[in-house]
Amino acid sequence: MNVHEAISKHSNAQHLHLVRFSELDAQREQAIDEAVDLCKRGLPFTVDTINAITAHIIAHAKEGISPLRSYVTKDMVHDYVNKG
Template sequence: MSVHLQIAKQVSNHRKAQKEFLALDKKREKAIDRVLEDAKKGLHVSVHEINSITKEMNNIASTYHFPPRKEVTIDMVRDYLTKSE
């Protein structure tokens, strides 16, 4: 395989990973919004879905040198709601 084809393949893989990362980021933001809405209503909330998505994102991030995302805790949700009031 020529060097040009190898570079083209790397660029293609990088773009594919970037699209997947951005799609997961949108999915994560929606999950965060749902948790915040439930917490505002006083419902029981879980950050499991958010952190599952975060884990997928961080796996991609470590391979392609994208910025990693922090895992979310219940305390972070409570702090955000307290500050936004």
């Protein structure tokens, strides 16, 4: 494999890694929006889905260049809703 092919392969792998991160991050944001909506309406909610996706993001980040995301607590959701 020549240098050009190696660079192209590496660049493509990074691109695919970031595409997957974007997909996971969008799923996480949707789960956060759902928890916030339930909290605003005074309904019970969990952060389990958010944190399951966060765990996938953290594992995915270990394989490439994508950023990390923090786990979310119910208190964090309550604080966000109460500030808004």
